Amino acid sequence: MEGQLAHIGAGLAAIGSGAAAIGVGNVAGNYLAGALRNPSAAASQTATLFIGIAFAEALGIFSFLVALLLMFAV
Amino acid sequence: MASEAHGAEEGGLVFHPMDQFIVKPLFGGDAIGMFTITNVTLWMALAVVAVVALMVFGTSSRKIVPGRGQSIAELAYGFVYKMVEDVAGKDAVKFFPYIMTLFMFIVFANFLGLLPMSFTTTSHFAVTVVLALLVFLTVTIVGFVKNGLGFLGLFWVSSAPLALRPILAIIELISYFVRPVSHSIRLAGNVMAGHAVIKVFAGFAAIAVVSPVSVVAITAMYGLEVLVAFIQAYVFTILTCVYLKDALHPSH
Amino acid sequence: MATDTHAAAGHAAEAASAPGMPQLDFSNWGNQIFWLLVTLVVIYFVLSRIALPRIAAVLAERQGTITNDIAAAEELKAKAAEAEEAYNKALVDARAEAQRIVAEAKAEIQADLDAATAKADAEIAAKAAESEKAIAEIRAGAIDSIREVAADTAKEIVSALGGKADAKAVEAAVDTRMKG
Numbered sequence: 001m002e003g004q005l006a007h008i009g010a011g012l013a014a015i016g017s018g019a020a021a022i023g024v025g026n027v028a029g030n031y032l033a034g035a036l037r038n039p040s041a042a043a044s045q046t047a048t049l050f051i052g053i054a055f056a057e058a059l060g061i062f063s064f065l066v067a068l069l070l071m072f073a074v
Numbered sequence: 075m076a077s078e079a080h081g082a083e084e085g086g087l088v089f090h091p092m093d094q095f096i097v098k099p100l101f102g103g104d105a106i107g108m109f110t111i112t113n114v115t116l117w118m119a120l121a122v123v124a125v126v127a128l129m130v131f132g133t134s135s136r137k138i139v140p141g142r143g144q145s146i147a148e149l150a151y152g153f154v155y156k157m158v159e160d161v162a163g164k165d166a167v168k169f170f171p172y173i174m175t176l177f178m179f180i181v182f183a184n185f186l187g188l189l190p191m192s193f194t195t196t197s198h199f200a201v202t203v204v205l206a207l208l209v210f211l212t213v214t215i216v217g218f219v220k221n222g223l224g225f226l227g228l229f230w231v232s233s234a235p236l237a238l239r240p241i242l243a244i245i246e247l248i249s250y251f252v253r254p255v256s257h258s259i260r261l262a263g264n265v266m267a268g269h270a271v272i273k274v275f276a277g278f279a280a281i282a283v284v285s286p287v288s289v290v291a292i293t294a295m296y297g298l299e300v301l302v303a304f305i306q307a308y309v310f311t312i313l314t315c316v317y318l319k320d321a322l323h324p325s326h
Numbered sequence: 327m328a329t330d331t332h333a334a335a336g337h338a339a340e341a342a343s344a345p346g347m348p349q350l351d352f353s354n355w356g357n358q359i360f361w362l363l364v365t366l367v368v369i370y371f372v373l374s375r376i377a378l379p380r381i382a383a384v385l386a387e388r389q390g391t392i393t394n395d396i397a398a399a400e401e402l403k404a405k406a407a408e409a410e411e412a413y414n415k416a417l418v419d420a421r422a423e424a425q426r427i428v429a430e431a432k433a434e435i436q437a438d439l440d441a442a443t444a445k446a447d448a449e450i451a452a453k454a455a456e457s458e459k460a461i462a463e464i465r466a467g468a469i470d471s472i473r474e475v476a477a478d479t480a481k482e483i484v485s486a487l488g489g490k491a492d493a494k495a496v497e498a499a500v501d502t503r504m505k506g
Contacts, residue, residue, distance in 0.1 A: 047161060047312055054309040058256045061263030068270075072092060072346045095348040097358065106354045114358050118365040125369050129377035136384050138391055144384070151381045171374035179369055199349045200358035208366075266349065 020060020
C-alpha cells in the first residue's frame with residue numbers, strides 16, 4: 001500500500017517536469033521574439049539564454065528527482 | 075520497497091532503467107572500497123584517454139594550418155577561453171585551465187556515457203556534487219581572498235531600499251548556498267533522466283507491436299541526449315564562470 | 327530521506343541486481359570521489375602543463391603569421407599603388423613628349439612649307455615679272471610694228487591715191503591716231 005502511494009506521488013511529482021517544460025519554452029520563445037526584433041543583439045545574449053534555460057530546467061529536474069526518489073528510494 | 079513490484083511484473087515487460095548506473099568492481103569481488111577498480115574507474119580513465127588523445131596527440135603536429143584533430147582541440151580551447159573572458163572577465167583568465175578541465179571532463183564523460191553498454195560517470199551525484207563543491211569552494215575562497223570582507227557585499231543589495239536589504243540578504247545567502255545543489259543536480263539529473271528514459275523505451279521494445287515506435291523514440295531521445303550532453307557541459311561551465319565573476323567582482 | 331532507507335538501498339544494491347537508485351548508494355561514494363579526484367588532477371596537469379600552452383602557442387603563432395601576411399599584403403599593395411603611379415606618370419610624360427615631338431614636327435614642316443611657299447612665290451613673282459616684261463616688250467614691239475605697218479600702209483595708200491606722201495606727216499598722223 002505504501003509503495004503504491006509512493007508511485008502515485010511519483011506520478012504527481014512528474015507533473016513538475018511538464019511545468020519546467022513550459023518554463024523552458026517561455027524562455028526560448030521570449031528570446032526568439034526579442035532576437036527577431038533586434039537581431040544584432042541576439043548573439044550577445046545566447047549565453048544568457050542558456051543560463052535561463054538551465055535554471056528553468058533545473059527545477060524540472062528537481063521534480064523528476066523527487067519522482068525517482070519516490071519510485072526507488074522510499 | 076518498490077523493487078518487489080518491479081520483479082513481480084507479469085509478462086516480459088521488465089523495466090530496470092537504473093541498472094545502468096550500478097557501480098561494479100571490474101575484477102570480481104563484491105566489496106567496493108575506496109581504491110577498488112570499478113567501472114567508474116574504467117570510464118573515467120577512458121575520459122582521460124579521450125582528453126589526452128584530443129588535446130595532446132591531436133595537437134602534437136603544431137601545424138599553422140590545422141588538421142581535423144587540431145581544429146577540434148583549438149575550437150574547444152577557443153570556446154572555453156572566450157566563455158571565461160566574456161562572462162567572468164579578463165582577470166579570470168588565470169582560472170582558465172581549471173575551467174577547461176571541468177569542461178573537458180564533463181563533455182567527454184557525457185559523450186562516452188552515450189555509447190551503448192557504457193557507464194555514465196556524470197550521472198552519479200557523487201561525481202557532480204564533488205565537481206560542484208569544488209567550484210563552490212573555489213569561488214568562495216577566491217571571493218574572500220580577493221575582496222576580503224567586501225565579498226559579503228554580494229549579499230547586501232545596495233540598490234534596494236534599506237528596509238528590504240536584510241530580507242534580500244537572507245534570500246541571497248540562501249540562493250548562494252543552493253548554488254552547488256542545483257549546479258550538481260542539474261548535471262546528474264539531466265544525464266540520468268535521459269539515460270533512464272532511453273532504457274524505459276528500450277523496455278517497451280519487448281512488445282512486438284510497440285517495438286517500431288519504441289525504436290524511433292529511442293533514436294529521437296538519443297539525438298536529444300547528444301544535444302543535452304553538450305549543453306549540460308556548457309551550462310556547467312558557464313555557470314562556473316558566472317559564479318567566478320561574482321567572486322571577482324562582487325558588487326551588485 | 328531517512329538514513330535507514332539508504333542502508334536498505336545499499337544492501338539491496340549489493341545483494342540483488344538493481345533495486346533503488348544506485349546514485350543514492352552511499353557505500354560507493356568514496357570510491358567514485360577518489361577516482362574522480364584522480365581523474366581531475368590528471369586532466370588538469372595534462373591540460374595546464376602540455377595541451378593548453380601548446381595550443382596557445384600555436385594560436386599565437388598563427389596570429390603572428392596572419393599579421394605578418396597582412397602586413398606583407400599591405401606592403402605589396404603599397405608597392406602596386408606606387409608602380410601604378412609611376413606607370414601613370416610615365417604615361418603622362420610620354421604623352422607630353424609625344425605632343426612636343428608632334429608640335430616640333432609641325433613647326434618644322436610649317437617652316438619648310440613657309441620657305442617653299444616663299445620660294446615658290448618669289449619664283450612665281452619673278453616669272454610673272456619676266457612674263458610681263460616679255461609681254462610689254464612684245465606689246466612695244468607690236469606697237470612699233472603696227473605703227474610701221476600703219477605708216478607704210480598709209481604711205482602706200484597715199485601714194486596709191488596719187489599723192490606724194492610726206493613721210494613725216496604720215497607718221498605724225500599715225501601717231502595721233504594711235505594715241506586716240
